[in-house]
Amino acid sequence: MGCSASVPDRNVGRIGGLNPENGGANDAKNLRVKLVVLGSSGVGKSCIVLRFVRGQFDPTSKVTVGASFLSQTIALQDSTTVKFEIWDTAGQERYAALAPLYYRGAAVAIVVYDITNPESFTKAQYWIKELRKHGSPEIVMALVGNKADLHEKREVPVQDGIDCAEKNGMFFIETSAKTADNINQLFEEIAKRLPRPASS
Ligand SMILES: Nc1nc2c(ncn2[C@@H]2O[C@H](COP(=O)(O)OP(=O)(O)OP(=O)(O)O)[C@@H](O)[C@H]2O)c(=O)[nH]1
Ligand SMILES: [Mg+2]
Numbered sequence: 001m002g003c004s005a006s007v008p009d010r011n012v013g014r015i016g017g018l019n020p021e022n023g024g025a026n027d028a029k030n031l032r033v034k035l036v037v038l039g040s041s042g043v044g045k046s047c048i049v050l051r052f053v054r055g056q057f058d059p060t061s062k063v064t065v066g067a068s069f070l071s072q073t074i075a076l077q078d079s080t081t082v083k084f085e086i087w088d089t090a091g092q093e094r095y096a097a098l099a100p101l102y103y104r105g106a107a108v109a110i111v112v113y114d115i116t117n118p119e120s121f122t123k124a125q126y127w128i129k130e131l132r133k134h135g136s137p138e139i140v141m142a143l144v145g146n147k148a149d150l151h152e153k154r155e156v157p158v159q160d161g162i163d164c165a166e167k168n169g170m171f172f173i174e175t176s177a178k179t180a181d182n183i184n185q186l187f188e189e190i191a192k193r194l195p196r197p198a199s200s
Helices: 045-054 093-103 118-134 148-153 158-167 183-193
Strands: 030-039 067-075 081-089 108-114 140-146 171-174
Touching (some): 030 045, 045 067, 045 108, 045 140, 045 183, 067 183, 081 093, 093 118, 108 118, 108 183, 158 171, 171 183
Parallel strands (some): 030 081, 030 108, 108 140, 140 171
Antiparallel strands (some): 067 081
16 A cells, blocks of 8 residues: 555644544544545536535536635434534645645545546546645545546546545545435445544
């Protein structure tokens, strides 16, 4: 795997990947996690977040400037609640230098590409490398192939996504923010994979 992530040194009070300094959990039943969404411009990051948080799809979604913040809480079957504090980053190249501000200290990273756009898949691999080098060592990472509704225009085979995720110890899923396919599943699977604080 060769993960050479550097460890942020502000780890005091840290519980697994949940960093209280960044709004992490401090209660075994009510988790609060910082989540960052990364990927090329136009892959559908904002639409995925909007679908998850508001249940809506915006076909005229505007490019994100800097980053936007939204939060959403879900309840799991074991009665744990997870509050996702979501940083939806801007994919345009001019904002690339800002990304560390958002992924630093994040407990979860969702790396998104568009299944109709191979360049976005290449860029996703760049973000994965970046996260492994500079993200938290315990970060939970998901690789998401979005726009799965456009299957007739598919250019990135499902297997390529599966292989890339497996190689990097990530969870993989294809989604459609347009049809809502697998959007809730994405966040539920992430929630299940979060390190839990030991109950005292
Ligand atoms: N067909 C289809 N279109 C989608 C889907 N998700 C997003 N889109 C469209 O793709 C375009 C870009 O979506 P955004 O969510 O704004 O993209 P983004 O990744 O946030 O882009 P930046 O903010 O520039 O980084 C919009 O026109 C959306 O309507 C999807 O699942 N299927
Ligand atoms: Mg956006």
